[in-house]
Amino acid sequence: MEAxxxxxxxxxxxxxxxxxxxxxxxxxxxxxxAVLADVGATRIGAELTADAVERLREESVITELMDRAVDALxxxxxTRSELEVRLRRREATPLQIRTALDRLxxxxxxxxxxVARAEAASRLRRGDAPARVRQQLRKKGVAAPRVTAxxxxxxxxxxxxxxxxxxxxxxxxxxxxxxxxxLEPAVAERRLVAFLxxxxxxxxxxxxxxxxxxxxxx
Numbered sequence: 607m608e609a610x611x612x613x614x615x616x617x618x619x620x621x622x623x624x625x626x627x628x629x630x631x632x633x634x635x636x637x638x639x640a641v642l643a644d645v646g647a648t649r650i651g652a653e654l655t656a657d658a659v660e661r662l663r664e665e666s667v668i669t670e671l672m673d674r675a676v677d678a679l680x681x682x683x684x685t686r687s688e689l690e691v692r693l694r695r696r697e698a699t700p701l702q703i704r705t706a707l708d709r710l711x712x713x714x715x716x717x718x719x720x721v722a723r724a725e726a727a728s729r730l731r732r733g734d735a736p737a738r739v740r741q742q743l744r745k746k747g748v749a750a751p752r753v754t755a756x757x758x759x760x761x762x763x764x765x766x767x768x769x770x771x772x773x774x775x776x777x778x779x780x781x782x783x784x785x786x787x788x789l790e791p792a793v794a795e796r797r798l799v800a801f802l803x804x805x806x807x808x809x810x811x812x813x814x815x816x817x818x819x820x821x822x823x824x
Contacts, residue, residue, distance in 0.1 A: 687747020738806020
């Protein structure tokens with residue numbers, strides 16, 4: 607069997623730090639510079655062992671998974687669980703996906719703790735009740751202890767800034783009720799209550815605020 611040699615080697619124009627490597631038999635891989643050094647693939651014409659080629663093949667898949675995950679993170683906050691779901695659509699094994707995500711966590715690029723803290727603070731500012739925030743974080747795959755810690759921290763910061771759950775619920779209701787003005791009072795109340803419950807506010811608080819806000823619009 608003819609030995610495989612490096613036919614071409616160049617840095618990716620789209621992704622600095624990634625290198626495009628083509629072998630004499632047409633196989634091509636995209637990997638980081640550390641992998642090239644590990645397998646001795648540092649110059650055109652270098653001969654590679656079968657083990658080196660297999661390592662390049664494996665690392666190329668993991669590198670692509672990492673790059674796809676980073677692209678997704680650049681667009682919006684995502685948890686490890688959400689990224690895992692996305693990466694399952696790729697042609698990769700569970701172990702390759704786990705390895706890619708482990709490396710991103712180790713580098714600090716991926717952090718469920720950071721996502722939970724940012725999401726909790728953002729959702730409280732938008733008017734979601736703490737219960738709703740917890741629900742949404744669990745839905746994103748954040749572990750229960752991290753959810754509890756993130757919401758507690760966000761609530762403490764929000765209260766220091768003047769956050770009050772009753773006032774928040776009332777503000778959301780007052781904004782929503784404008785779109786219900788043309789409805790019969792009973793229908794408007796049902797819809798307003800349902801809306802506030804979906805935002806995570808407790809039933810007793812919702813009914814109180816709904817009646818109060820609707821009375822002022824009569």
